[in-house]
Amino acid sequence: xxxxxxxxxxxxxxxxxxxxxxxxxxxxxxxxxxxxxxxxxxxxxxxxxxxxxxxxxxxxxxxxxxxxxxxxxxxxxxxxxxxxxxxxxxxxxxxxxxxxxxxxxxxxxxxxxxxxxxxxxxxxxxxxxxxxxxxxxxxxxxxxxxxxxxxxxxxxxxxxxxxxxxxxxxxxxxxxxxxxxxxxxxxxxxxxxxxxxxxxxxxxxxxxxxxxxxxxxxxxxxxxxxxxxxxxxxxxxxxxxxxxxxxxxxxxxxxxxxxxxxxxxxxxxxxxxxxxxxxxxxxxxxxxxxxxxxxxxxxxxxxxxxxxxxxxxxxxxxxxxxxxxxxxxxxxxxxxxxxxxxxxxxxxxxxxxxx
Amino acid sequence: xxxxxxxxxxxxxxxxxxxxxxxxxxxxxxxxxxxxxxxxxxxxxxxxxxxxxxxxxxxxxxxxxxxxxxxxxxxxxxxxxxxxxxxxxxxxxxxxxxxxxxxxxxxxxxxxxxxxxxxxxxxxxxxxxxxxxxxxxxxxxxxxxxxxxxxxxxxxxxxxxxxxxxxxxxxxxxxxxxxxxxxxxxxxxxxxxxxxxxxxxxxxxxxxxxxxxxxxxxxxxxxxxxxxxxxxxxxxxxxxxxxxxxxxxxxxxxxxxxxxxxxxxxxxxxxxxxxxxxxxxxxxxxxxxxxxxxxxxxxxxxxxxxxxxxxxxxxxxxxxxxxxxxxxxxxxxxxx
Numbered sequence: 001x002x003x004x005x006x007x008x009x010x011x012x013x014x015x016x017x018x019x020x021x022x023x024x025x026x027x028x029x030x031x032x033x034x035x036x037x038x039x040x041x042x043x044x045x046x047x048x049x050x051x052x053x054x055x056x057x058x059x060x061x062x063x064x065x066x067x068x069x070x071x072x073x074x075x076x077x078x079x080x081x082x083x084x085x086x087x088x089x090x091x092x093x094x095x096x097x098x099x100x101x102x103x104x105x106x107x108x109x110x111x112x113x114x115x116x117x118x119x120x121x122x123x124x125x126x127x128x129x130x131x132x133x134x135x136x137x138x139x140x141x142x143x144x145x146x147x148x149x150x151x152x153x154x155x156x157x158x159x160x161x162x163x164x165x166x167x168x169x170x171x172x173x174x175x176x177x178x179x180x181x182x183x184x185x186x187x188x189x190x191x192x193x194x195x196x197x198x199x200x201x202x203x204x205x206x207x208x209x210x211x212x213x214x215x216x217x218x219x220x221x222x223x224x225x226x227x228x229x230x231x232x233x234x235x236x237x238x239x240x241x242x243x244x245x246x247x248x249x250x251x252x253x254x255x256x257x258x259x260x261x262x263x264x265x266x267x268x269x270x271x272x273x274x275x276x277x278x279x280x281x282x283x284x285x286x287x288x289x290x291x292x293x294x295x296x297x298x299x300x301x302x303x304x305x306x307x308x309x310x311x312x313x314x315x316x317x318x319x320x321x322x323x324x325x326x327x328x329x330x331x332x333x334x335x336x337x338x339x340x341x342x343x344x345x346x347x348x349x350x351x352x353x354x355x
Numbered sequence: 356x357x358x359x360x361x362x363x364x365x366x367x368x369x370x371x372x373x374x375x376x377x378x379x380x381x382x383x384x385x386x387x388x389x390x391x392x393x394x395x396x397x398x399x400x401x402x403x404x405x406x407x408x409x410x411x412x413x414x415x416x417x418x419x420x421x422x423x424x425x426x427x428x429x430x431x432x433x434x435x436x437x438x439x440x441x442x443x444x445x446x447x448x449x450x451x452x453x454x455x456x457x458x459x460x461x462x463x464x465x466x467x468x469x470x471x472x473x474x475x476x477x478x479x480x481x482x483x484x485x486x487x488x489x490x491x492x493x494x495x496x497x498x499x500x501x502x503x504x505x506x507x508x509x510x511x512x513x514x515x516x517x518x519x520x521x522x523x524x525x526x527x528x529x530x531x532x533x534x535x536x537x538x539x540x541x542x543x544x545x546x547x548x549x550x551x552x553x554x555x556x557x558x559x560x561x562x563x564x565x566x567x568x569x570x571x572x573x574x575x576x577x578x579x580x581x582x583x584x585x586x587x588x589x590x591x592x593x594x595x596x597x598x599x600x601x602x603x604x605x606x607x608x609x610x611x612x613x614x615x616x617x618x619x620x621x622x623x624x625x626x627x628x629x630x631x632x633x634x635x636x637x638x639x640x641x642x643x644x645x646x647x648x649x650x651x652x653x654x655x656x657x658x659x660x661x662x663x664x665x666x667x668x669x670x671x672x673x674x675x676x677x678x679x680x681x682x683x684x685x686x687x688x689x690x691x
Contacts, residue, residue, distance in 0.1 A: 072594055103597030111595075116588040119607050121614075121685055130606070131596045166686040182596060 017045035018222050019069070019190050022083040026061070026068050029077045038064040040246035040297060041082070046190065051216060051223045053233030053254075055269065056243035057290075062226045065243075066192045068092075069224075070109050071099040086190070105135040108183035108221075112195040114175035118167035124151070124178050125163030128185050135186040150181040154211055173204035177211060184215060191216065194226045209236055230269050234258065242266045245294045245302040252327040262327065262334040264307045301332065309333055356682065356689055363678050367671050374667040378660055379423050383416075385656070432661050437653025438646050444657035447646060448665060453536030454524060454642035458635070459627045461558050462565035463620070470570045471616065474577025475609065481582065489574065496571030501630045505564035505637035512560060520557050522639040529553055561638045565630050569623040576619045580612040587611070614685055621677030628666050 026039040039061040046052055054062045067073045068080050071091060084091040086106065091099060103109075111117040119127060125147055132143035144163065151159035154177040167175055176196060183191060193212060197205035213236055216223045225237055233240055233254070240257050242250040242265060250263035261267040268287035289306040296302065297318055304314040311333045321330045385391075390403050390412065398406075407413050411422055426432065430445040439447050477486040513521040524538055525531060531550035534541045539558065542551025584590060585608060593607040628644075635644030643662055650658040682688045 070595055072591060100597045100599070103595055105597060109595040111588060111592060113588060117592045119589040119593070119611065120687060121610050122606060123686075126606075130598060130602060134596070134598050134602070168687050179592070182592070 016047070017085070018048045018050075018087065019046040020083070020085040021045075021065075021069065022085065024065060024068060024082040024084065025080070026064050026073065027079040027081075029079065038246055039068065042241075042243070042246075042248055043082075044241055044248070044251065046222045046224065048189065048222055049216075049220045050239070051225065051237040053225045053227065053237035053240040054243060055227055055230055055233060055240055057228055059245075059292075060243040061246040062228075062243050063194055066109065066194050066224065066226055070103060070107060070192065071096075072103075072109075101135075104131050104183075104188065105186045106188050107190045107192065108186070108188035109192045109194065110176070110179045110183045110196050113199045114172060114179050115167060115199075117179055118175055120167055123164050123166055124170070128163075128178070128182050131182055131185040147181070147185065150185050151178065153215065154178070154181045154184075155207070156181070172200050173207060176200060176204075176208050180208075180211060180215070184219070184221065187219060187221075189221060191221050191223045192226065193223060195228070196225075197232060198227070198229075205232070212236070229273075230258075231273050242269070245297065247297055247302070247330065248321060248328065249303065249330045250328065251321075256327060262329050263331050264309055264333075264335055265303050267335045268306075268308065301330075309335075359682055359689060360675075360679060363675050367675055370671050371668060375424060375427060375664065376420070378663055379420050382423075382656065382660070427660075427664060433657040435650075435655055435658050437655030438649045438658045444655075444661045447658055448643070448661040450536070451641065451643045451646050452665070454640055455628075455631055455635070455644060457524075457537045457539065458558065458561055458565060458640060458642060459624070459631055461562040462630075463569060463624065463627060465562055465566040466569035466573050466623070467620065469566075470573030471577050471609075471613070474574040474616075475581050475604075475612070477574070477578045478581035478585065486578075489578075493571040493574045496567040499567070500633075501564055501568065502633040502637055504567055505561070505634050508560045508564055509637060519560055520553075522637075524554060524557050524641060525550065526553050526557075561634050561640060564637070565627065565634045568626060568630060569620070572619055572623055573616060577612065577616050580615045581608060584608050584612040610684060614681065617677055617680050617684065621674050624673045625670055628670070 021042060021044050024039055024042045025037065028036045028038055030036070042061070042065055044052065054065065056062045064073070069084050069091070071094070073080060080092055082092070086102070091102070094102070118124075125144060126140075128147035128150055129138075129140055129143035132138045132146055133140060136143070138146075148159045148163060151162055156162050156174055156177050162170070162174070162178075167178075170178065176199075180196075196212065197208050200208060209232065212223070212225075215221070223237075225233055227233055230240075237254055239253055240251065241248050242257075242263060244265050250257070250261070250266045252262075257266065258270065261270055265287070268285075271285040272287060274284055287306055293305045294302040295304055295315065299318065300316065301307070301310075301314045301319050304310045307314065313332050317332075319330045319332050321328050323329075390398070390406050390410075394402060394406060411419060414422070432444040434440075435442050435444045435447050473489055477489045480486050509521060512519050520526065529550050531538065531542060531547055531554075532545045534544050538554035539551050542548060542554060589611075590603065590607055593603045598607075631640075631642065632644035632647050634640070635642045636648055639645070643666075646658055647662050649655070650662065
């Protein structure tokens with residue numbers, strides 16, 4: 001099994017994407033309400049070993065994107081369009097059973113809240129071995145040493161005892177490690193981490209990120225890291241997609257993005273990270289307003305009402321995602337050299353802030 | 356786990372002590388007191404005084420209670436005066452106890468094996484025709500009085516269609532050997548399978564009538580609980596691991612959803628004893644429910660005492676079993 005995998009990997013050109021999301025669109029239909037487009041034409045590629053960050057505020061569609069890839073969105077009232085190509089197969093056209101064969105085996109996922117994401121009445125060990133029983137056809141007995149090894153690899157001390165423990169007997173950080181062990185038990189080639197550190201203490205966050213980074217590097221698993229915190233992706237991912245209101249507004253390699261953010265939203269996200277080297281008493285710079293202030297993408301830039309430098313066209317036409325030197329950008333009036341543009345209609349931006 | 360059971364057993368003793376106090380207080384509060392109850396209102400003062408002395412009623416109240424407890428522990432409640440006059444009240448209880456347990460267990464099993472799967476299905480197919488019909492039927496199950504349903508069942512299946520026997524526990528024509536007093540079990544033990552079969556046929560209608568309320572309650576609680584668990588993050592985690600439906604349903608959904616159901620089952624056993632009184636009357640079952648109804652009518656205080664105390668003990672024992680079942684399913688209870 002592993003032999004054939006590695007040879008096929010060698011045959012494969014390294015540029016061939018492992019996972020290719022094409023024009024993904026997710027619409028929620030609720031009776032008596034306007035259909036709501038949560039994800040609106042999102043595209044990206046993930047090559048073997050890649051790590052991609054998807055960053056945005058709550059409601060930007062980043063979690064819905066990941067659930068759509070995993071086929072975990074409810075069937076009722078949800079329409080998923082576009083393509084999710086995994087090794088050339090469109091996952092969106094697979095039957096529920098075919099998709100079930102791939103979840104856990106080819107695509108793994110870890111979730112935000114480690115306590116509620118673990119079954120409270122089943123021992124940790126069983127929650128790891130059940131993945132191996134399912135996808136490797138192993139018996140519980142044969143899978144247990146492997147589960148023990150997984151717990152050890154994610155840095156859970158005394159794994160023999162922890163196999164028999166229940167989730168409530170573990171600390172928050174240990175629970176998230178256990179979830180990582182479960183998601184990676186059957187060695188999936190893609191791991192989606194949906195805000196894996198949001199519910200954890202800052203010190204634990206760093207540990208979990210380190211564990212993820214090590215595992216991803218060791219196993220060559222490609223990872224999508226979903227977060228609202230640019231700080232989380234800073235040391236971890238190769239490429240970042242910034243999403244706003246269901247669309248990608250800026251996508252670039254990590255370094256250029258952090259050094260030279262072009263979209264005012266990306267810039268705003270970076271500005272809102274508290275800095276240790278900032279002057280004492282310096283105020284934080286939140287992005288004014290909230291996602292609910294959006295304009296519809298169909299006729300304007302959704303971010304315009306919250307933007308620091310909107311120009312007239314922003315409220316009149318839809319900005320397209322334009323690629324230039326490996327960076328994609330959806331903006332009429334981008335930030336220049338880390339500073340807001342001088343042509344900006346700054347009075348509007350200021351009035352937004354003081355409102 | 357053992358410490359957990361021991362702790363619960365001690366709590367049980369406390370409950371039984373409090374109940375014995377209540378029964379004792381109730382005996383003291385009988386209209387005119389025990390003596391009037393036994394001798395009637397027109398007894399001479401001499402006879403009253405003699406009986407009071409004989410019964411120890413001239414002693415201080417705590418001595419009387421202590422005597423009452425000692426007798427109760429030995430099963431000495433005196434002779435039955437109304438149900439089977441002259442027979443020892445505790446013997447009356449013992450001969451009728453298996454009949455009621457057989458009926459109650461049968462009804463409870465019926466309620467569980469129908470209520471849990473149907474509740475699960477209704478939740479999975481939420482808002483479907485099946486879900487809506489089941490809800491209506493479960494409402495009817497709760498709303499229709501047990502004795503009325505018992506009459507309906509009896510009229511339709513026993514009298515009209517004549518598929519099943521009208522009343523009693525066994526056809527009088529069958530001369531079965533008695534071992535435990537549980538007729539179905541007796542037949543199996545003595546290999547008199549026709550007797551078992553006959554007893555089973557007698558059980559069907561009464562247990563159906565008795566099962567309706569617990570069934571409806573178990574059904575609704577299961578449905579609500581499954582709906583809640585289906586939305587839990589850990590079910591999504593299980594899905595993300597690509598587990599089979601069988602594992603997701605059994606290990607991740609049902610196991611968690613059953614916690615409130617187990618509690619409900621414990622509570623329902625109390626209602627089952629009340630329902631048994633009515634059902635047993637309709638089907639002339641000859642169990643404790645019957646005895647209780649007659650004892651109330653004829654003021655058979657000896658039998659009433661036994662029945663009330665033993666009903667309380669049974670209830671407490673069942674709740675202990677429920678607690679243990681709960682601890683088996685939920686590790687958080689065990690380590691608390």
